[in-house]
Amino acid sequence: MHIRNSATALLGYSFGLIPVPLCAGLLLWVAGCARPQSVDRATLLARAVTLTPADPRLADLYQHACRACHVVATSGAPLTGDRDAWQVRLNKGMPVLVVSAIAGLNGMPAGGQCVRCTADDYQLLIRFMAGEGQ
Numbered sequence: 001m002h003i004r005n006s007a008t009a010l011l012g013y014s015f016g017l018i019p020v021p022l023c024a025g026l027l028l029w030v031a032g033c034a035r036p037q038s039v040d041r042a043t044l045l046a047r048a049v050t051l052t053p054a055d056p057r058l059a060d061l062y063q064h065a066c067r068a069c070h071v072v073a074t075s076g077a078p079l080t081g082d083r084d085a086w087q088v089r090l091n092k093g094m095p096v097l098v099v100s101a102i103a104g105l106n107g108m109p110a111g112g113q114c115v116r117c118t119a120d121d122y123q124l125l126i127r128f129m130a131g132e133g134q
């Protein structure tokens with residue numbers, strides 16, 4: 001009787017608690033699927049590796065720094081040219097993004113491996129990666 005009660009309590013506990021994160025996950029998943037996906041990820045990746053800033057100086061900075069991660073699917077970085085991913089970032093405001101680039105953010109190293117970049121360069125590089133003007 002005691003064991004059965006514990007088991008019931010445990011079951012009740014499990015059913016009470018576990019579904020919450022499950023439902024939250026499911027909701028996120030459904031929301032993610034419901035969002036109109038203009039371009040699939042494979043296409044975004046294939047495109048990201050082909051993109052280069054038109055300005056030669058900016059292209060040089062980009063090739064030697066940002067590109068190392070921002071065209072790599074597993075890096076966790078928003079892909080170059082992935083407008084949807086960048087729009088989420090741009091919503092924070094450009095000054096915040098420049099600070100992130102300079103100070104670093106999680107997997108994003110401080111300065112983004114660019115020792116020559118100025119604050120203006122970061123802004124231009126971010127605009128380029130966000131797909132503005134492409």
Ligand code: HEC
Nearest residue numbers: 065066069076077089097100101106107108112113114125
């Ligand atoms: C070593 C890999 C790496 C390099 C090199 C790199 N990034 Fe990133 N970057 C990341 C990752 C990972 C993220 C996602 C960080 C997160 O949101 O957790 C990121 C995110 C960002 C963000 C979004 C920050 C925010 O606040 O949401 C900006 C802006 C950015 N990178 C700019 C740059 C620029 C500009 C360069 C080149 C000068 C660069 N990155 C180089 C890995 C890198």
